[in-house]
Amino acid sequence: MKTKKFLLATVAIAFIMVTCQVSRQGTSDKMLKTTDEDVSAIPTFTDNPSPNYLTPEQSIKTFKLPKGYHLELVASEPMIHEPVAIAWDGNARMYVAELNTYMQDVEGTDEHAPTSRVMLLEDTNNDGKMDKSSVFIDKMLLPRMLLCVGSELLVNETDTYDIFSYKDTNKDGVADVKRPVYTPGKKSPGNLEHQRSGLDWNIDNWIYMAVDPVRFRYKKGMLVADSIPSGSSGQWGLTHDNYGRLYFSSAGGETPALGFQINPVYGRMEFDDQYSEEFNAVWPIIKTPDVEGGLKRLRPDTTLNHFTASCGQVIFRGDRLPVDLQGDLLISEPVGRLIRRAKVINKNGKITLENAYDKSEFVASVDMNFRVVNMYTGPDGCLYLVDMNRGIIQEGNWTGPKSYLRPQIQRLGFDKNIQHGRIYRMVYDGMQPGPKPKMLDESSAKLVSYLAHPNGWWRDNAQKELILRNDPSVITALKNILDGKPTGYPKETSALGRLHALWTLEGLEALNPELLAFAMKDEDPEIRKAAVKLSEPYLKKDAQMLSGLASLKSDPSNDVRMQMIFSLANSKAQEARKLSDDIVASGQGNPVFSRAVRSIEKNNDAKQFGQKLGRLDAVDRTLVMNGSVIYKSLCATCHGADGKGVASKTAPPLAGSKRLSRNTDAAVYILLHGLSGPVEGQTYPTEMPSMKDNDDQWISAVASYVRYEFSNAPAIRPEAVKSIREKTAARDKAWTLEELQK
Structure with a gap:
């Protein structure tokens, strides 16, 4: 009986924590790590794992999870094959993108044949398992991005920037209407691992994606693009937290998390200590011989030693798993067959990450075909894992005849395990998954009531659906939520509701300076921060808005003051610059404020000079630009x-x-x-003449340009040229390639 009461109390606390604590930007830096005693010891380590295919029932027994957590099978082959991404509509119907031609053999034969598809799955008896399926879209080229907008599904395929909307008008589970929503008509370069992912509708009503330097607004049934001057981040996977902070990941750069300090529209801000080198280490429970790069990426016991395929990350925002998981960042490492759980900690405005366990992982498996590539918070408040469940998890660029990987793949028979795939749901002892939503069938007034729901999926989708409907009848109710008038949202318990109401009003174009001024006085810092961000369109023309912001220059929240620096950059008024300078000066050496200013400066450089050139320091940029003029007139x-x-x-x-x-x-x-002399075995009619009669600045400019333009290498400053000139002053003839190589 006591156990039952404790579990009920745990569920109740989960509801209260999500509803009340909007300002939980991350855990306190005093948050203790989860101990190894909390982690299931089944299994601990497998020295010689089998590469053989396991049925879903066999595979589910191979997972090591913390005590109380379990995985349930939601869908698997033959219902789905090669799943990589999912999306739910407002009624919890699940769309699944399949890459049916991805690495079907070690050569990647016919990988770009248009035979992939998007499946539509439904759970008709509410037991959590999909029991009805249909091919929603067939004959696709590796679909990679999905987003539900009302009763339509937006889809992007590999090798193209185009995005189309698909709709089923006769309710047979098959799309019968296709229309363009974004069609620049250009072919996307690069292998499929290095192309975009995401389509994440954030709380700020912008739709973000990884890789490409662009974000979208969905207006009148079309995607309207907005450029991100300093570029986007990441590779495969994108997620956001309760407040709109985005988290990217880059497998190619072996970077498990990046881009999470600030919104990319303001530039880039990374800190060397945002997580430790120890955080990069991963802890598989099996040997991992099939890793691109070979032995240098393995420990002596042949386990993967650090992130090499990080992807599919999610900030868990559900209400049907323990409350201490809410707000944690989960990152998949499919080469290591594991999932990292990171505590997100706000240290005076700087976000840092720490592994929740000591030399252990949140989820690990001894199934060598366990390959999670995406994770999501579900409509039922649980965590969902998309497992491709396959042998090869590297693109053909890295499995060539001379690669380290190919003999490993063939020795273990990984090239034979194809056309499988699982979707799992994570549940917890004593906590029942939540009910199925019916948002597409409900009134706008009912949707407003979900803006304070304890499950972030409900809040996000209620806001999105209200904006898609563009229903002005809810504006009064939304305003009442902001000022705490009797609407069923007690002010002291509805910070998340107020935050979503504020952004929903923005999406309905129903904000005004008076509402923003009111929000700037809210007791919760996240709402004050959002109000500052929302003031940006007014700053260019409304002096009153600037004076309203001045009242926040000593705000107790570093996040609010840092947002002030970003937003004030939208005003050219002298008062705005002074206000920003005052905030930096009052920061008492806190690096986030000076770095915020630096990010804005570099972002402005990117706007003026382009993304690549804008990232250079002013001195190096001048060298490259001067060198460009010389090269094109003399060397080209x-x-x-x-x-x-x-x-x-x-x-x-x-x-x-x-x-x-x-x-x-x-x-x-x-x-x-x-x-x-010969260069790379080729003899040329004349030799490269000496240019030493030109000064160090001239040599530096030309060298900097050719390195920048043709090799993506850093500039060379004049002082370095001077040093080399002095060192080689006695030289009176041209170099040969052999001499240079020495």
């Missing part, structure tokens, strides 16, 4: 304007040259003294 005749040489082969190509890499100053040596 022989080397080609694109650095690929000319038809007459007068001089060697520069594009991709090893002599321009960041690890050598060979470009300076060659410019000072010239280059003679």
Whole structure:
């Protein structure tokens, strides 16, 4: 009986915590880590795991999870194959993107054949398992992004930037209407691992994605693009927390989490200590021989030693798992067959991450085909895992005949495990999954009541649906939520409701300066922060708004003051600059404020000079720009304007040259003294002449440009040229390639 009461109390606390604590930006830095005693010891480590295919029933027994947590099967083959992403509509119907041609053998044969699809799954008896399915869209080219908007589904396919809407008008589970919503008509370059993912409708009503430097607004049935000057981040996977903070991940850069300090529209801000080097270490419970890069990525016991395939991350925001999981960042590592749980900690405005366990992971498996590539908070308040459940998890670029991976794949037979896939739901002892929503069938007034729901999925989707309907009848109710008038939302317990009401009003274009001024005085810092952000359209023309912001310059929340710096950059008024300077000065050395200013400055550079050139320091940018003028007037005749040489082969190509890499100053040596003899086995009619009669600034500019343009290497400053000039002053003839290599 006591246990039952305790479990009921736990559920009640979960509801209260989500509803009341909007300002839980992350846990306190005093939050204790979960101990190993809380983690199930079944199994602990498997020295010689089997690569054989396991049925869903067999696989589900292979997971190591914390005590009380369990995985339930939601769907598997033959209902689905090769699943990579899911999306629910407002009535909890699940759409599943399948990459049916992804690495069906070690060569990647016919990978770009248009035979993939999007499935529609339904749970008709409310037991949590999908029992009805249909092919919603067939004959697709590797669909990769999904977003439900009302009764339509937006889909992006691989190799294209285009996004189309699909709709089932006769209710047979098959899309019968297709229309364009964003069609730049350009082919997307690169292999499928390096193309976009996401379509995440954030609380700020912008739709974000990884990789591409753009975000969208959904207006009148179309996606309207807005550029992100400093570029987007990440690779496969995108998530946001209760307040709109975005979390990216980059497998290619072996970076488990990035881009989470600030919204990318304000630029970039990363800290060296936002997580420790220890955080990069991962702890599989099986040997992991099939890792791209080989032995350097393995410990002596042949377990993966650090993140190499991080993806599919999610901030858990549900209400049907223990409350201490809410707000945690979960990151999948499919090569290691594990899922990291990170505590998100706000340290005076700087977000840091810590592993929730000591040399252990939240989820780990000894099923060698366990490959989670995406995770989600579900409509029922539980956590969902999308497991491709396959042998090969690397694109063909890294499984070539001479790669480390190919013999491992063939030895273990990984190339034979294809066309499977599972979707799991994580549940917890004594906590029942929540009810199924029916948002598409409910009134707008009813949707307003969900803006304070304890499950973030409900809050997000109620807000999205209200904006899609563009129903002005709810505006009064939304305003009443903000000022605490009797609407069923007691002010002291509805901070999340007020936050969503504020952003819903923005999406309905029903905000005004008076409402923002009211929100700036809210007791919750997240609402004050949102009000500051929402003031940006008014700052360019409304002096009153600027004076209203001035009242927040000493706000006790560092997050509010940092948002002030970002938002004030939208005003050219002298008072705005002074207010921003005052905030930085009052920060008493807190690096977040000075870094915020730096991010804005670099973002402005990106707007003026473009994303790549804008990332350089002003000194290096000037060198590159000056070098560009010299190169195009003097050097392009022989080397080609694109650095690929000319038809007459007068001089060697520069594009991709090893002599321009960041690890050598060979470009300076060659410019000072010239280059003679064969280059890469090719003999040219003339040798590269010495340019040493030009000063250090000139040499520096040309070297910086060719490194920047043709090798993506950093600039070389004049003082470095001076040092090399002095060191080689006695040189009176051109270098040979052999000499330079020494």
